[in-house]
Amino acid sequence: MTSTSTTKLPDSRLVVTGHAPDGTSIFTFDEIRKPFTPFGPAGAHFTSFHASPSVPASNTAPYPELATVLPRCPPAGVLFCITEIQPGGSAPMHRTLSLDYAVVLSGEIVLSLDGGEEKTVRAGEFMVQRGANHAWHNRTQEPCRILVVMVGTEKIVLADGKALEETVFGKRPE
Numbered sequence: 001m002t003s004t005s006t007t008k009l010p011d012s013r014l015v016v017t018g019h020a021p022d023g024t025s026i027f028t029f030d031e032i033r034k035p036f037t038p039f040g041p042a043g044a045h046f047t048s049f050h051a052s053p054s055v056p057a058s059n060t061a062p063y064p065e066l067a068t069v070l071p072r073c074p075p076a077g078v079l080f081c082i083t084e085i086q087p088g089g090s091a092p093m094h095r096t097l098s099l100d101y102a103v104v105l106s107g108e109i110v111l112s113l114d115g116g117e118e119k120t121v122r123a124g125e126f127m128v129q130r131g132a133n134h135a136w137h138n139r140t141q142e143p144c145r146i147l148v149v150m151v152g153t154e155k156i157v158l159a160d161g162k163a164l165e166e167t168v169f170g171k172r173p174e
Contacts, residue, residue: 009084009106009143011035012047016063029063035084036068044091044136045084046071053077055151070168073098073150083146085109085138093135095167098150100129107144110137131156133167 016029035045048066052058053074071081073096082105085091093114108122114133121127131153138144156164 009145012049012082014049016050018059034067036070038070042086042089044089045086046081047084048079048081051077051079071148071150072096073152075152077152079148079150081148081150083136083148085136085144085146087138087141087143089138091136093133093167095131095133095164096129096150097131097153097155097166099131099153100127101149101151102127102129103147105145105147107138107142108140109144109146110139111135112137131164133164 011032011034014029014031014033015027018026018028020026033047033049035047037043037045048069048071051064051066051074052061054076055078057078066081071079071083073079075097079098083091085107093112103126104121104123106123108120110118110120111127112118112135136144136146158164
């Protein structure tokens with residue numbers, strides 16, 4: 001479906017704190033983050049704010065550069081990001097090896113599962129995704145912004161011993 005809407009959400013401002021050499025709290029970063037649009041302006045937009053390769057996370061590690069990467073959670077870490085799905089847009093079926101805490105900040109999104117079930121989630125509503133193979137569909141005329149905190153997990157192992165692998169937009173890793 002092609003979008004005819006010209007509504008655009010504002011770019012996100014990121015404020016980061018840290019410490020001076022004497023331990024005093026300081027602001028280390030204050031900048032507008034431009035979204036990463038690997039699928040073009042009508043596709044999904046991603047803005048990643050922070051990632052840590054492990055937990056507990058370090059408060060003194062160099063700040064990671066995430067401006068031009070798809071949001072993928074490190075296997076033993078965490079990722080903090082937003083995803084924006086444009087009017088009429090979708091993110092294809094995919095599974096991440098993470099536990100995802102998500103809140104729809106604006107708009108609404110249809111969350112589709114590989115078994116065919118769907119739920120509409122609206123602004124101010126929350127999701128906890130536990131490794132489910134899923135797709136996103138914005139069936140409205142307004143963009144949808146979803147805030148996500150991803151926590152790395154082990155693979156889901158079924159009773160028959162089969163492990164569910166990560167899928168990236170419908171494709172299994174080689």
